[in-house]
Amino acid sequence: MALIHIATRGSALALAQSNAVLAQCRAAFPDLEFALKIIKTTGDKLQTASMAQEGSSLPKGLFTKELEVALLESTADMAVHSLKDLPTELPTGLRLGSVGKRADVRDVLLYRDVSAKAGRRGFAAGTKVDQLPSGAVVATSSTRRRAQLLEANAGIKAPDIRGNVLTRIQKLAENAELDGTILALAGLTRLNYKISDEGYLTGENVPAGIRATVLSTEIMLPCVGQGAVGIEIRDTDERLANICARLNDLETFQCVTAEREFLAGMGGGCQSPVAAYALMQGHRLTMTALSFANGPMRRAEASRTPEQAAELGRFLASQLKA
Numbered sequence: 619m620a621l622i623h624i625a626t627r628g629s630a631l632a633l634a635q636s637n638a639v640l641a642q643c644r645a646a647f648p649d650l651e652f653a654l655k656i657i658k659t660t661g662d663k664l665q666t667a668s669m670a671q672e673g674s675s676l677p678k679g680l681f682t683k684e685l686e687v688a689l690l691e692s693t694a695d696m697a698v699h700s701l702k703d704l705p706t707e708l709p710t711g712l713r714l715g716s717v718g719k720r721a722d723v724r725d726v727l728l729y730r731d732v733s734a735k736a737g738r739r740g741f742a743a744g745t746k747v748d749q750l751p752s753g754a755v756v757a758t759s760s761t762r763r764r765a766q767l768l769e770a771n772a773g774i775k776a777p778d779i780r781g782n783v784l785t786r787i788q789k790l791a792e793n794a795e796l797d798g799t800i801l802a803l804a805g806l807t808r809l810n811y812k813i814s815d816e817g818y819l820t821g822e823n824v825p826a827g828i829r830a831t832v833l834s835t836e837i838m839l840p841c842v843g844q845g846a847v848g849i850e851i852r853d854t855d856e857r858l859a860n861i862c863a864r865l866n867d868l869e870t871f872q873c874v875t876a877e878r879e880f881l882a883g884m885g886g887g888c889q890s891p892v893a894a895y896a897l898m899q900g901h902r903l904t905m906t907a908l909s910f911a912n913g914p915m916r917r918a919e920a921s922r923t924p925e926q927a928a929e930l931g932r933f934l935a936s937q938l939k940a
Contacts, residue, residue, distance in 0.1 A: 620651075621651045621652070621653055622643070622650060622651065622652045622653070622695045622696065622858075622861075623652075623653060623654075623655040623688075623693070623694045623695050623696070624636060624639065624640060624643070624652060624653065624654050624655065624694070624695070624696045624697075624698060625654075625655045625657055625685040625688045625689065625694035625696065625697040625698070626654055626655070626656055626657070626685070626697070626698045627656070627657065627658070627659055627662060627681060627685070628656045628657075628658060628662065629662065629782055630782060630783065630784070630809060631700070631782070631783060631805050631808060631809060632698070632700070633654075633656075634808045634809055634810075635698055635700065635808060635847045636654055636698040637654070638718075638808070638847075639696075639698050639718070639847065639849065639865070640652055640653075640654060642718075642865055643861065643865070646861075646864045646865065647861060647864070650861075655688065655693070655694050657684050657685055657688060657694075658684065659680065659681050659682065659683065659684045659685065660679075660680050660681075660683060660684065661680030661681040661703075662681070679705050680703075681699070681700075681703040682697070682699055682703055682704055682705065682850075685697040685699070685850070686708075686709050686712055686850065689712055689850065689851065689852055690709065690711055690712065690852070692852075695851070695852075695855070695858055696715070696849050696850070696851055696858060696861075696862075697849065697850040697851075698847060698848075698849055699847070699848050699849075699850060700805075700843075700846075700847060700848075701717060701842075701843030701844075701846040701847060701848040701874055702841045702842060702843040702844050702846075704843065704848055704850065706842075706878045706879075706881050706882040707882065708850070711852060711853060711854070712850055712851070712852060712853060713850070713851065713852075713853040714848050714849070714850055715848075715849045715850060715851035715858060715859060715861075715862030715866075716848070716849045716862035716863070716865045716866035716867075716871070717846050717847070717848045717849075717866060717867060717870045717871045717874055718846065718847045718848075718849075718865065718866075718867055718870065719867040719870055720845045720846045720867070720870040720873065720874075721803075721804035721807060721808070721845040721846075722803045722804055722807065722845060723803075723804065723835065723840040723844045723845040723895060724802075724803045724832050724833055724834070724835060724838070724840065725763065725800050725801065725802055725803065725832075725833045725838045725840065726800065726801055726802070726803050726806060726813070726830050726831065726832050726833065727745070727746070727747060727756070727798055727799075727800055727830070727831045727833055728787065728790055728798055728799050728800070728801060728819060728828055728829070728830050729741050729745060729790070729797060729798040729828075729829055729831075730790065730791065730797070730827055730828065730829070731743075731818070731827040731828070731829050733827060734827055737794050738794045739754075739794075739797055740827070740829075741797075741829070743816065743817035743829055744817060744831055745829070745831055746831060746833075746837070747767060747770040747771050747774075747833065747837060747838075748770050748771050748837075750771055750773075750774055750797065750798070751773070752773030752774070753773065753774070753775065754771075754773070754774045754775070754797040754798065755774070755775045755776075755777065755795060755796050755797045755798070756774055756775070756776050756797060756798040756799060756800065757776065757777050757778065757779035757786075757789075757790075757796055757798075757799045758776055758778070758779060758799060758800045759778055759779055759780055760800070760841070761890065761891040761910075762839075762841050762890075762891055762892065762893050763776075763800045763838065764776040764891075765891045765910040765915070766837065766838050766839065766893070766908075766915075767800070767838075769910075769915055770837055770838075779796075779799055783801060783805055783806065783809055783811075784809075784823055784824075786799050786801065787799075787801075787819070787824060787825065787828060788823075788825060790828065791825035791827070791828060792825075800833075800838070802840075802844060802845070803832060803845075804844065804845040806819070806821075809821065810822070811824065813830045813832070817829050817830060817831070818830070835895055835906075839893035839894070839895055839906060839907075839908055840893060840894075840895050841893055841894075842874070842877040842878055842880065842881045842892075842893070842894050843874050843877060843878065844895075846870055846874050848874075849862055849865065869898055869924075872896075872898075872903060872924045872927045873896040873897060873898070873903065873905075873927070874896070875927040875928055875931070876894075876896040876903060876905050876922075876927040876928065876930045876931040877894040877895070877896050877905065877931060878931065879927070879928045879929075879930070879931025879932050879935070880892075880894045880905070880907050880930075880931035880932070880934050880935045881894065881931075881935075882931075882935075883931060883932050883934075883935025883936065883939070884909060884911065884935050884938065884939065886911065890911065891909065891910035891911055892907065892908065892909045892910070892911060892938075893907065893908050893909075894906070894907040894908075894931075894934070895907075896927070896930070896931075898924070899921070901923070901924075902921045902922070902923065902924075903921060903922055903923065903924045903926070903927055903930060904919065904920070904921040905919065905920060905921070905930055905931070905934060906918075906919045907919070907934045907935075907938060908938070909938040909939075911938075912939075916938050918934050918937040918938055919934075920933055920934055920937070
């Protein structure tokens with residue numbers, strides 16, 4: 619039986635997510651043979667460019683295009699993506715086959731402890747964004763995070779930062795001009811980092827004295843698809859569709875469908891200054907969305923039945939664009 623190739627990026631987080639998908643595939647289909655195919659993407663190569671430029675001076679699909687080419691050329695059969703990186707408009711011939719059960723969508727503020735080395739500012743356990751002093755520097759590559767940081771605390775500065783998760787943590791530990799950074803809790807968890815009861819970030823190669831405060835979605839609404847891992851496939855391949863059907867988490871799929879329709883309706887990519895979070899409440903799908911696209915923050919909320927997920931996303935986009 620033919621080997622099924624699962625395309626993935628080579629970053630630590632991408633490999634952690636893809637190995638989890640590989641394990642699910644092997645458990646669900648013990649008679650089939652699966653293997654990872656590591657592909658370097660444009661985004662992996664552009665480690666110094668600002669992600670805020672995506673779609674203008676930088677191409678869209680920075681972390682997905684090469685994987686999609688492999689699918690279209692049939693050198694790969696499935697592509698694993700952090701769903702937040704997957705554009706809402708997919709190439710002709712491809713579709714989102716399944717979405718795994720979503721992890722915690724919240725973001726985490728990382729900062730040094732008060733016992734930091736001389737010349738490096740630190741803060742007490744549980745420090746929140748609005749408690750940071752004027753002039754504090756919290757670096758992020760996300761326009762969504764930057765806009766919400768400044769909404770919560772207009773006195774801070776939020777320059778760009780690049781690099782993988784561990785690189786950013788190390789930059790925070792070593793750079794005296796940097797007071798904090800924001801990372802996704804789901805990514806930290808998938809890389810086996812933990813937040814101790816005392817509020818420290820722990821894990822392999824994490825410098826001592828890095829504290830972590832989990833931010834509520836009221837302060838930092840997540841980006842579309844955050845915490846979810848998606849599998850992209852060719853839209854005419856029934857064998858792969860059947861595999862994806864076994865891997866799909868329906869509730870998560872409905873939630874991210876609403877979010878992705880909202881993003882599409884806003885006309886933006888994954889680096890647009892918008893955020894959305896949908897979740898099931900009883901038998902209703904409720905979504906909160908916000909946008910900084912046209913000036914001051916605008917926020918809206920609505921609910922529909924799960925079957926109306928796409929309509930829910932389009933409705934909130936129309937509300938925030940009006």
